[in-house]
Amino acid sequence: MSVAAPHKNADSTAQADLRRFDLRRLIALVTKESYQALRDPSTLLIAFVLPVVLLLLFAYAVSLDAKNVRVGVVLESPGAAAQELAAAFAGTRFLDAYFAHDRREVADQLISGDLRGYVVIPQDFEQRLAQRGSEPLVQIITDGSYPNTANYVENYARGVVQTWRAGLDVAAPPQAVVLEPRYWFNPELESRQALIPGAIAIVMTIIGTMLTALVVAREWERGTMEAVLSTPASVAEILIGKLLPYFVLGMLSTLGAAALAVFVFGVPMRGSLAALLLLSAVFMVPALGQGLLISSLARNQFLAAQIALFSGFLPAFMLSGFLYEIDAMPAPIRAITRAVPARYFVDSLKTVFLAGDIWAVFLPNLAAMAAIGALFFVIAKRATRKNLE
Amino acid sequence: MFFSAFSFTRLRAQFIKEVLSVLRDPRSRMVVFAPPILQLLVFAFAATLEVRNVDIAVYNQDAGRWSHELVQRLDSARFITHVRHVDSQLQLHELIDRGEVIAALAIPVDFSRAIAAGDSGRAQVLVDGRRSNSGQITVAYLSSIAAEVGAEVVPDAQAPTPVVVRHWFNPNLVYRWYIVPGLTGILALFSSLMITSLSIARERELGTFDQLLVSPTSTPEIIISKSLPALAIGTLLGLFMISAGVFLFGIPFTGSFALLLASLVLFIASVVGIGLMISAVSMTQQQAILGAFAVGIPAVLMSGFATPVENMPVVLQWLAQAIPLTHFLIIVEGSFLKAMPTGDILASLWPLAVIALATLTMATVFVRGRLQ
Amino acid sequence: MQANTAMATTPTSASADNAAVVIEGLNKHFGDVKALRSLSARIHYGRLTGLVGPDGAGKTTLMRILTGLLVPNAGRVTLAGFDVVKDNDAIHVASGYMPQRFGLYEDLSVMENMRLYAQLRGMDADRNAALFAELLDFTRLAPFTKRLAGKLSGGMKQKLGLACALMARPKVLLLDEPGVGVDPVSRQDLWRMVQALTDEGMAVVWSTAYLDEAERCESVLLLNEGQLLFDGPPQELTAQLKGRSFRLEDVGTERRAVLTKVLDLPSVSDGVIQGAGVRVVLREGATVQDVQQLADQAQVRLAQVPARFEDAFIDLLGGGPGGTSQLAERLSPVELGSDIAVSCRNLTKRFGEFTATDNVSFEVQKGEIFGLLGPNGAGKSTTFKMLCGLLKPTAGEAQVVGHDLRRATGAAKSRLGYMAQKFSLYGLLSVRQNLEFSAGVYGLEGETRRERIEEMIATFDLGGWLSSTPDSLPLGHKQRLALACSLMHRPPVLFLDEPTSGVDPITRREFWTHINGLARKGVTIMVTTHFMDEAEYCDRVAMLSRARLIALDTPDALKRIAISSERPDPTMEDAFIHLVESAEREMEVAK
Structure with a gap:
C-alpha cells in the first residue's frame, strides 16, 4: 500500500460528513423514533408521570421551610413568668412544643430523633429574670446532626424568647439598628416556589440525557443501527432524527410541568411563555448532546445508564444550585458547576417564574448552555462516523 | 436420584x-x-445550606457615623465577598434582578440621625426570594451584624443575654x-x-x-x-x-x-x-x-x-x-x-x-x- | 495513482463486462486478525451470486465493505461503478443491504418499517402505493401490515427485511445469511423473490452457510480464512467430484454405527445420514473398495449418486471430521427406568384467543433422535418450551423421564439438557467461567466438576479460548461451548432448539457426530430445525402446522408420502412443503 492510502481514507470521511440533507428522510426517522417512544410505557412514565410525582413532592414533601418542628420545653420553674414563657412556646405556629419536667427525658428523645431541640426554663428562672444579671435566662439545645433544622430551632426559639421579653419589658430602650427585610419575588418565602422551577430542570435532564443515551445504545445493541447506516441517510439526519422526538418530548413535558406548577401549585409565572420555551429549547441542546456523547462512548445500555446517572442526573441534582447554593461551595467545586448545563437552566427558570423576563440573566445563561451543547455535539459527531469502525 | x-x-x-x-x-x-x-x-x-461567598449591595444615603460603621462591618463579614456600593434605588433593584447580589441594603438619609436621637435606625433589606433558603439565612447573618452595631450604640446597656444556645452532636x-x-x-x-x-x-x-x-x-x-x-x-x-x-x-x-x-x-x-x-x-x-x-x-x-x-x-x-x-x-x-x-x-x-x-x-x- | 482513482470513480453505468461489483486486491484486517487477504473478484448484474464459506471466512466483513460500512485497508472495490470509499454516498443509494440481524424495529409495525426504509431511500410512500402492494404481495405479508415486527415469526421477519432492503430498487442487493431461521416454505418464497429480481437485471449477493442454497446460485464465491478458493458456477466445482459420491441404501437402525465406521475410513472424505441411508464421498483418487466391503458386511446395497455442491465444498476444505465422538466415548450407557423418555398427552397452550399448540400427543423412545418440524409460527417453539418446562401447558401434560414438569420441575429439569437458539451464553463471562457456571448450576462439585470441565475443554477443543468471551468466538466454537454447557451434567434427555442456525457445514457435521454418538449411548435427543438435511438425521419427525400435529413418522416414510409423477424421488424439503400445503388445504376445506 502506498503512503497515499491513509490520506485517501481521511478525504473520504470528510466527504461523507458533507452529505446533503434530505427532509423526507429526516421525517421518516423522526416518525419512527416517535412511534418507538410512544409505544414504550417506560418513556411515558419518565416524561409525564415522573414530572407530576416530582412536582407533587416538591410542593408538599420537600419543603425547606421548617414547620411544626417538634421541640421540647422543659419547665423546671413553677413560677408564673416561666409558665407564661412556656405558653408563648405553645403559641407559635413554627414550633410544635412538647412539655416535660425533666431534662433527661427530652435528651433521650433528642437522640432518638423524636425532638429536634429543646428549651430549658431553669429552676431559678424567676430569680435570673429579676436579677438582670449576666446569667442566661433560658438554654436552647438543638440536634446539631441536622444542621439546617438546628438553625431554625435556634432562630425561632430565640424569637419566641425575645418577643416574650419585649412584651414584658415595655421600658426597655428601642433597638438601635433595625433591619426590615423584604423578600422580593417570593414574599411569603415559600421554598416550593423556588424548588418547583428547579424540578423541571431535573426532569428535562432525565429525558434529554438519560433517555437519549439509552435509546441510542439500544440501537447499537439490537443491530438496527447497522441497517440504518447502510441506507442513504446521513449521520446528521440519523442523529437529528434520533434527537428531535426527545426534544419535543422534553418540551411537552416542560409545558405540562409548567402548567401544573402555575395552575395547581400556585407558582407565579412572571416572565413570558416565550422566554420559558426559548430557555427550555436551548437547555435541550446540552442535555441531548450529553446523552448522545454517552451513547457514542458506551454502546451498551448498562454502561450508558450508569454514566448518565453519575454524569448527568446527580450533578443536575446536587451541583445546579437547585437545592444547594453554588456560592457557598468551595472554589474548585464552583468551577465544576460551570460545566453542568443544569446550573444555567435552574438559574434562568427561577427567574422566569418568579422574577420575570430579565434578559441580563438569560443571555449569559443561554450562551453558556449553547456553548456546552455545541461542545458535546462536536465530540459526539467525531465519535459517531458513518461506518462500523 | x-x-x-x-x-x-x-x-x-x-x-x-x-x-x-x-x-x-x-x-x-x-x-x-x-x-x-x-x-x-x-x-x-x-x-451545604450555609451561605458563603455572596455579594451584598448597599445604597447608602446616610453620611453619618452609624451607617459607616454598619458598612464597615459588612465589608469585613466573612460570608460576604464584595459589598457593592450603588447610588440609586434603581441600581439596587437591577443588581437583585440579575441575581448578582443576594440582598441589598438601603440605608435612608436619617439613619444615623435617628440613632443619635435615641430612636431606631431603620434600614431596608431587599432579599432575592428566588433563593428563599439562603435569603433567610442571609437576613439572619445581617441581623446579627445589626445587633453588633446596636451594641456599640449603647455599650453600657446591661441587657442580659437572654438565651444560651448549644448545638448537640455537632457544636x-x-x-x-x-x-x-x-x-x-x-x-x-x-x-x-x-x-x-x-x-x-x-x-x-x-x-x-x-x-x-x-x-x-x-x-x-x-x-x-x-x-x-x-x-x-x-x-x-x-x-x-x-x-x-x-x-x-x-x-x-x-x-x-x-x-x-x-x-x-x-x-x-x-x-x-x-x-x-x-x-x-x-x-x-x-x-x-x-x-x-x-x-x-x-x-x-x-x-x-x-x-x-x-x-x-x-x-x-x-x-x-x-x-x-x-x-x-x-x-x-x-x-x-x-x-x-x-x-x-x-x-x-x-x-x-x-x-x-x-x-x-x-x-x-x-x-x-x-x-x- | 490519485488521478487514476478519480477517473475510476466517475460512474460508468455499464462497464464492458457488465460487472456490478469489482473487487481488486482487497485486504482487511482487524488488529492482528486478517479478515480478507488480497481478494479479487467480479459480481455480475442479472445474476444470483452465492457467497459461501465456513465461519470466520470473512463473508460478513466483505458484505460490510461492499455496503461502505467498513473501510478496506488495501485494494479497491467498486459497486455499480462507484468506489465504496470515495463515493460512499452513492453506494448507499445503489445498494440494498439486509444485515444478519434483520435491522427491523421491533416496536414498529410491518407497514411502518416499510415506510421508514422507503423514505430513508428518498421515496414517497404515498405515491408508491403500487410498489408497496407489490412488495407486500411478493412477501405475502399483506395480511400482517399492522402487526409489530417484534411479533412476527422468524421467516416473516426475514421476508420483511428483504422487502425493506428492496425499497427503491437498488442495483445491487446484498443479503447476509437471509436463510437462517427460515422454514422451507418461506425459504421457497425468498428464492422466488430473489429469482424475480435477478431476472430484472439486479445483481444479488446471497451469503450463506447452507450449501443447498449455494447450489441454486448461478455463481458462487467460496471464501476460506479470508481467501477466495473458488469463483464460478457451482456446477463447475461439483463436476470435479464426479463419480465420488455413493449411498448405502436402507441401512436402517444400524445407520449411525455404519456412519461412524465409514467416516473413520481413510478413503472417505465426507459422510452424512440421509433417512435410513448413509451418503458417502470418497477422497480424491481413493477407491470405493473399503466402502464396498463395509456395505457387504452390513448387507446393504451401495449405489452411486450424483455429486452435490456440498460434497465439493467439504472436499475442497479438506474433508469432514472423523466419525467417532470423543464425548460419547466417555459416556456410560444411559439407564432409564422405562423405555419412554419424553411423552406428552393432549398438550395444549392458549395465549388468550390464540391457540399456539392444539392437542398434541406423542411418545419418544429412549435413545431416539426426535425432530420437531414445522413452518415458522406453527407452534414448534411453544410445544418445545412446554416439554422442557419453560411454559406451563393450558391443558394436557408433558413428562420427561417419568417426571411431570408441572409438579417435580426441579427433579425433571436436572435430567434434561437444553441448548437454546442462538446459543444463549453469558457474554460478560469468559468461556471457562461459562463452563464453570453450568457445572455449578447443575450441582456438580469437587473432583467431578473439575474433571467434567477439563473433559469438555479437551473434547470440544476450547483450550485456546478459555479466557475470551463467547461473543468473540467464531460461531462454530460458540456452538461447541453451548453444547458443552448443556451436556455438563450428562443428561439422559437433550433438547436442541435450532442448534445449528447459521453454523457452517463442517462444524455442523462435527456437531452431529457428537449427537449421533450420544444417541448410540442411549441419550434421547429432541431437536427443532429448519434445515432438512438435519431432519434426515432424525429417527422420527413430528410435523406441526397451525398448532396441530399433522404427521409423525420416519423421514423416509414422510418423503414417500410426497412422491408424485413429476417428483419420483422427493427430498425432505419437498416432503415438508407437500405436507404443510396439503394440511392447509384440508383445514380450508374443513372450514
Missing part, C-alpha cells in the same frame, strides 16, 4: 456468574465503583457532618438499585434467562444469587464511604459499628428487593433502568435527606416509612454523631428487615409469575 430444592453448589455457581457479569468487564468495574466515590468527594463539599453545625453520612446511603442506594434492576431484564433480553429456567435451580436460588453480589457491592461501597467519612472528613463516629454494619446490610437488601421487583416486571433493559429512576428519585426525596420527614403531610410521612432510606438515614446519622443507643437503632432496624423481607418475597413471586 436425590434432588434437593436448595443446593449450595448451584447457588455458588450463580453467585459467581452474577459477580462476573458486573465486575469482569473493566469498564463496568469502573462505572460501578469510581463514580460513587468521586461523587461523595464532590458532593460532600457541594451540598459548630458543620453541614458536611450531616451530608456525608446521608450521601453514603443515597449513593449506595442508586448503585445497588441500578445493578439489580438490570440483572433479570438483561438476561431476558439476551435469552440466557430461559437457560437458567430449564436448569434445576429454584426461584429462591435465582433471587438469592442475584441479590448477593449487589448486596456485597452495595455494602462495600457503603463501608468505603463510611470510612471516608471517618478518616477523610474527620466526622466523629460515636455509635456502634457492628450495628451500623448490620443496618447497612439490611438496607441494601431491601433496596435489592425493590430492584429485583422492577427487573422482574420489566420487559427490556430500558424499562428496568427508567423504572429504577422513577422509583429511586421520589424515594430519595421523601426519605428525609433533603428535608425532615416530619415536615411532610401525614400521608407522605406514612409512605416515607415504606422507604428503606428513611430508616437507614436515621441510623447512619445517629451512629455517626449521636452515639445512638441500641434500642433506638433497633427501632429503625426492624422496619428495614420487614421491607427487605417483603420486597425480596415479592420479587420471588414476580419471577415465578413470569414462568407462565
Whole structure:
C-alpha cells in the first residue's frame, strides 16, 4: 500500500460528513423514533408521570421551610413568668412544643430523633429574670446532626424568647439598628416556589440525557443501527432524527410541568411563555448532546445508564444550585458547576417564574448552555462516523 | 436420584456468574465503583445550606457615623465577598434582578440621625426570594451584624443575654457532618438499585434467562444469587464511604459499628428487593433502568435527606416509612454523631428487615409469575 | 495513482463486462486478525451470486465493505461503478443491504418499517402505493401490515427485511445469511423473490452457510480464512467430484454405527445420514473398495449418486471430521427406568384467543433422535418450551423421564439438557467461567466438576479460548461451548432448539457426530430445525402446522408420502412443503 492510502481514507470521511440533507428522510426517522417512544410505557412514565410525582413532592414533601418542628420545653420553674414563657412556646405556629419536667427525658428523645431541640426554663428562672444579671435566662439545645433544622430551632426559639421579653419589658430602650427585610419575588418565602422551577430542570435532564443515551445504545445493541447506516441517510439526519422526538418530548413535558406548577401549585409565572420555551429549547441542546456523547462512548445500555446517572442526573441534582447554593461551595467545586448545563437552566427558570423576563440573566445563561451543547455535539459527531469502525 | 430444592453448589455457581457479569468487564468495574466515590468527594463539599461567598449591595444615603460603621462591618463579614456600593434605588433593584447580589441594603438619609436621637435606625433589606433558603439565612447573618452595631450604640446597656444556645452532636453545625453520612446511603442506594434492576431484564433480553429456567435451580436460588453480589457491592461501597467519612472528613463516629454494619446490610437488601421487583416486571433493559429512576428519585426525596420527614403531610410521612432510606438515614446519622443507643437503632432496624423481607418475597413471586 | 482513482470513480453505468461489483486486491484486517487477504473478484448484474464459506471466512466483513460500512485497508472495490470509499454516498443509494440481524424495529409495525426504509431511500410512500402492494404481495405479508415486527415469526421477519432492503430498487442487493431461521416454505418464497429480481437485471449477493442454497446460485464465491478458493458456477466445482459420491441404501437402525465406521475410513472424505441411508464421498483418487466391503458386511446395497455442491465444498476444505465422538466415548450407557423418555398427552397452550399448540400427543423412545418440524409460527417453539418446562401447558401434560414438569420441575429439569437458539451464553463471562457456571448450576462439585470441565475443554477443543468471551468466538466454537454447557451434567434427555442456525457445514457435521454418538449411548435427543438435511438425521419427525400435529413418522416414510409423477424421488424439503400445503388445504376445506 502506498503512503497515499491513509490520506485517501481521511478525504473520504470528510466527504461523507458533507452529505446533503434530505427532509423526507429526516421525517421518516423522526416518525419512527416517535412511534418507538410512544409505544414504550417506560418513556411515558419518565416524561409525564415522573414530572407530576416530582412536582407533587416538591410542593408538599420537600419543603425547606421548617414547620411544626417538634421541640421540647422543659419547665423546671413553677413560677408564673416561666409558665407564661412556656405558653408563648405553645403559641407559635413554627414550633410544635412538647412539655416535660425533666431534662433527661427530652435528651433521650433528642437522640432518638423524636425532638429536634429543646428549651430549658431553669429552676431559678424567676430569680435570673429579676436579677438582670449576666446569667442566661433560658438554654436552647438543638440536634446539631441536622444542621439546617438546628438553625431554625435556634432562630425561632430565640424569637419566641425575645418577643416574650419585649412584651414584658415595655421600658426597655428601642433597638438601635433595625433591619426590615423584604423578600422580593417570593414574599411569603415559600421554598416550593423556588424548588418547583428547579424540578423541571431535573426532569428535562432525565429525558434529554438519560433517555437519549439509552435509546441510542439500544440501537447499537439490537443491530438496527447497522441497517440504518447502510441506507442513504446521513449521520446528521440519523442523529437529528434520533434527537428531535426527545426534544419535543422534553418540551411537552416542560409545558405540562409548567402548567401544573402555575395552575395547581400556585407558582407565579412572571416572565413570558416565550422566554420559558426559548430557555427550555436551548437547555435541550446540552442535555441531548450529553446523552448522545454517552451513547457514542458506551454502546451498551448498562454502561450508558450508569454514566448518565453519575454524569448527568446527580450533578443536575446536587451541583445546579437547585437545592444547594453554588456560592457557598468551595472554589474548585464552583468551577465544576460551570460545566453542568443544569446550573444555567435552574438559574434562568427561577427567574422566569418568579422574577420575570430579565434578559441580563438569560443571555449569559443561554450562551453558556449553547456553548456546552455545541461542545458535546462536536465530540459526539467525531465519535459517531458513518461506518462500523 | 436425590434432588434437593436448595443446593449450595448451584447457588455458588450463580453467585459467581452474577459477580462476573458486573465486575469482569473493566469498564463496568469502573462505572460501578469510581463514580460513587468521586461523587461523595464532590458532593460532600457541594451540598451545604450555609451561605458563603455572596455579594451584598448597599445604597447608602446616610453620611453619618452609624451607617459607616454598619458598612464597615459588612465589608469585613466573612460570608460576604464584595459589598457593592450603588447610588440609586434603581441600581439596587437591577443588581437583585440579575441575581448578582443576594440582598441589598438601603440605608435612608436619617439613619444615623435617628440613632443619635435615641430612636431606631431603620434600614431596608431587599432579599432575592428566588433563593428563599439562603435569603433567610442571609437576613439572619445581617441581623446579627445589626445587633453588633446596636451594641456599640449603647455599650453600657446591661441587657442580659437572654438565651444560651448549644448545638448537640455537632457544636459548630458543620453541614458536611450531616451530608456525608446521608450521601453514603443515597449513593449506595442508586448503585445497588441500578445493578439489580438490570440483572433479570438483561438476561431476558439476551435469552440466557430461559437457560437458567430449564436448569434445576429454584426461584429462591435465582433471587438469592442475584441479590448477593449487589448486596456485597452495595455494602462495600457503603463501608468505603463510611470510612471516608471517618478518616477523610474527620466526622466523629460515636455509635456502634457492628450495628451500623448490620443496618447497612439490611438496607441494601431491601433496596435489592425493590430492584429485583422492577427487573422482574420489566420487559427490556430500558424499562428496568427508567423504572429504577422513577422509583429511586421520589424515594430519595421523601426519605428525609433533603428535608425532615416530619415536615411532610401525614400521608407522605406514612409512605416515607415504606422507604428503606428513611430508616437507614436515621441510623447512619445517629451512629455517626449521636452515639445512638441500641434500642433506638433497633427501632429503625426492624422496619428495614420487614421491607427487605417483603420486597425480596415479592420479587420471588414476580419471577415465578413470569414462568407462565 | 490519485488521478487514476478519480477517473475510476466517475460512474460508468455499464462497464464492458457488465460487472456490478469489482473487487481488486482487497485486504482487511482487524488488529492482528486478517479478515480478507488480497481478494479479487467480479459480481455480475442479472445474476444470483452465492457467497459461501465456513465461519470466520470473512463473508460478513466483505458484505460490510461492499455496503461502505467498513473501510478496506488495501485494494479497491467498486459497486455499480462507484468506489465504496470515495463515493460512499452513492453506494448507499445503489445498494440494498439486509444485515444478519434483520435491522427491523421491533416496536414498529410491518407497514411502518416499510415506510421508514422507503423514505430513508428518498421515496414517497404515498405515491408508491403500487410498489408497496407489490412488495407486500411478493412477501405475502399483506395480511400482517399492522402487526409489530417484534411479533412476527422468524421467516416473516426475514421476508420483511428483504422487502425493506428492496425499497427503491437498488442495483445491487446484498443479503447476509437471509436463510437462517427460515422454514422451507418461506425459504421457497425468498428464492422466488430473489429469482424475480435477478431476472430484472439486479445483481444479488446471497451469503450463506447452507450449501443447498449455494447450489441454486448461478455463481458462487467460496471464501476460506479470508481467501477466495473458488469463483464460478457451482456446477463447475461439483463436476470435479464426479463419480465420488455413493449411498448405502436402507441401512436402517444400524445407520449411525455404519456412519461412524465409514467416516473413520481413510478413503472417505465426507459422510452424512440421509433417512435410513448413509451418503458417502470418497477422497480424491481413493477407491470405493473399503466402502464396498463395509456395505457387504452390513448387507446393504451401495449405489452411486450424483455429486452435490456440498460434497465439493467439504472436499475442497479438506474433508469432514472423523466419525467417532470423543464425548460419547466417555459416556456410560444411559439407564432409564422405562423405555419412554419424553411423552406428552393432549398438550395444549392458549395465549388468550390464540391457540399456539392444539392437542398434541406423542411418545419418544429412549435413545431416539426426535425432530420437531414445522413452518415458522406453527407452534414448534411453544410445544418445545412446554416439554422442557419453560411454559406451563393450558391443558394436557408433558413428562420427561417419568417426571411431570408441572409438579417435580426441579427433579425433571436436572435430567434434561437444553441448548437454546442462538446459543444463549453469558457474554460478560469468559468461556471457562461459562463452563464453570453450568457445572455449578447443575450441582456438580469437587473432583467431578473439575474433571467434567477439563473433559469438555479437551473434547470440544476450547483450550485456546478459555479466557475470551463467547461473543468473540467464531460461531462454530460458540456452538461447541453451548453444547458443552448443556451436556455438563450428562443428561439422559437433550433438547436442541435450532442448534445449528447459521453454523457452517463442517462444524455442523462435527456437531452431529457428537449427537449421533450420544444417541448410540442411549441419550434421547429432541431437536427443532429448519434445515432438512438435519431432519434426515432424525429417527422420527413430528410435523406441526397451525398448532396441530399433522404427521409423525420416519423421514423416509414422510418423503414417500410426497412422491408424485413429476417428483419420483422427493427430498425432505419437498416432503415438508407437500405436507404443510396439503394440511392447509384440508383445514380450508374443513372450514
